[in-house]
Structure formats: structure tokens, C-alpha cells
Amino acid sequence: MKQEIRFRLNSQDVTMSVEPNLTLLDMLxxxxxxxxxxxxxxxxxxxxxxxxMDGITVNACLVLAISVDGAHIETIESLGATTLHPLQVHFKDLAASQCGFCTPGMILSAKALLDRNTDPTEEDVKEGLAGNMCRCTGYVKPVQAVLAAAKDLREQAKQGWERSHEFR
Ligand code: FES
Ligand code: FES
Structure with missing residues (x-):
């Protein structure tokens, strides 16, 4: 029997009626x-x-849709609606994506990492991307892109902090 769930999807409220065995991937x-x-x-x-999902990466193929009731789900559509996220900029500029099949997942794993660690080491980035397989680009350029994006985000945060203290 279908169950009603409510959750946030990329900052929009969603209400759905779902079968208990529907996966999050199928729902999306x-x-x-x-x-x-x-x-x-x-x-x-x-x-x-x-x-x-609530700040932590999950494999949507293994998560039941009913378990996202009350959660916040972010997909790649949450990034770059107005301007590209630094991760998207550097994946593009460094050619860190070829066919692009793995790229949404890889960028979301990178975003979750950078949301909790603003200054990751190369090892941190490799670990953060460890669950994302790429069959064509490999991993050198994606790791470089994530490190470059982390640097940009730190710079943006510093400039924002300086601006907010300019007139004090
Ligand atoms: S399709 Fe979900 S981990 Fe491969
Ligand atoms: S860019 Fe093709 S699988 Fe990663």
C-alpha cells in the first residue's frame, strides 16, 4: 500500500505517495x-x-523512498542554477569529465566533502571520491578539480568575511 512522504528536494517541498519498495533512485x-x-x-x-541526504552522500539505488520522509535531498540540479558552482567550473576547465555519466555523483560527493572540510588534502579528496567510479576520465583530473574548487571557495569565504567587516 502506498505511503505519503514529505521531503525537501533541492530546497523545494515535495509530497509524494510511494510504494514501500520504491527506491529513491526510481522515485527521482x-x-x-x-x-x-x-x-x-x-x-x-x-x-x-x-x-x-541531510548532508551525507548516499547511493540512491540502495535507499528506499519512504526513508527520505522528512529529509533534505540534494541532486546536481541544486548547483549552478544561476552561476556555476566552483566544482562545476573546475571540472569543466580541467576536462575532469568526458562522457559525464559519473559526473553528477562525483561532484555531489565532492560537495559533501567540501561542505564539511574546506581545506582538504589530496588524500582527503581521494577518500571523498572513493565511492565514485569513472570509466573514462580516471581520477587525476577530478581530484585536481576538487582541490581547485576548495581553494576558490576558501577565497570566496575570505572575501565575503572581509566585505562584511569593511565598514565596522
Ligand atoms: S547505481 Fe547505485 S551505486 Fe551504482
Ligand atoms: S566521465 Fe565518463 S564515466 Fe566518468
Whole structure:
């Protein structure tokens, strides 16, 4: 029997009626036509379906839709609506994406990392991306892109802090 769930999806409130066995991935792709989370292994192995749930990355293929009741889900559509996020800028500029199949998940894993660690080491970034497989670009450029984005975000935060203290 269907159950009603309410959650936030990229800062918008959503109410849905879902079957108890529907996965978050199927809900996003089939019910909400939000196809940025990709379907590949469906076994939690590849990370193509990565989304952020309450600040933590999850494999949407392994999460039941009913369990997102009350949660905040972020997909890649939450980034770059007006201006590109630094992660998107550096993935583009460094050619860290080729076919792009893994890219939404990889960028979301990177975002979750940078949200909790503004100054990651290369090892931190490798660990943060460890659950995201890429079959064509490899990992050197994505790691470089995440480190460059982290630097930009720190610079933006510093400039914002300086601006907010200019007239005190
Ligand atoms: S499709 Fe979910 S981890 Fe591969
Ligand atoms: S860019 Fe093609 S799988 Fe990663």
C-alpha cells in the first residue's frame, strides 16, 4: 500500500505517495523525471546514483523512498542554477569529465566533502571520491578539480568575511 512522504528536494517541498519498495533512485528518475542521478550497477558499487541526504552522500539505488520522509535531498540540479558552482567550473576547465555519466555523483560527493572540510588534502579528496567510479576520465583530473574548487571557495569565504567587516 502506498505511503505519503514529505521531503525537501533541492530546497523545494515535495509530497509524494510511494510504494514501500520504491527506491529513491526510481522515485527521482521515474516519478519526478529528475534523471541526473544515474542508474548503473544498482548494487551500491559505482556511485553513479549518488545524491546528498541531510548532508551525507548516499547511493540512491540502495535507499528506499519512504526513508527520505522528512529529509533534505540534494541532486546536481541544486548547483549552478544561476552561476556555476566552483566544482562545476573546475571540472569543466580541467576536462575532469568526458562522457559525464559519473559526473553528477562525483561532484555531489565532492560537495559533501567540501561542505564539511574546506581545506582538504589530496588524500582527503581521494577518500571523498572513493565511492565514485569513472570509466573514462580516471581520477587525476577530478581530484585536481576538487582541490581547485576548495581553494576558490576558501577565497570566496575570505572575501565575503572581509566585505562584511569593511565598514565596522
Ligand atoms: S547505481 Fe547505485 S551505486 Fe551504482
Ligand atoms: S566521465 Fe565518463 S564515466 Fe566518468
Amino acid at each position: 528518475r521515474e516519478e519526478l523525471q529528475m534523471t541526473s542521478a544515474k542508474r548503473s550497477c544498482e548494487q551500491g558499487e559505482c556511485g553513479a546514483c549518488t545524491v546528498i
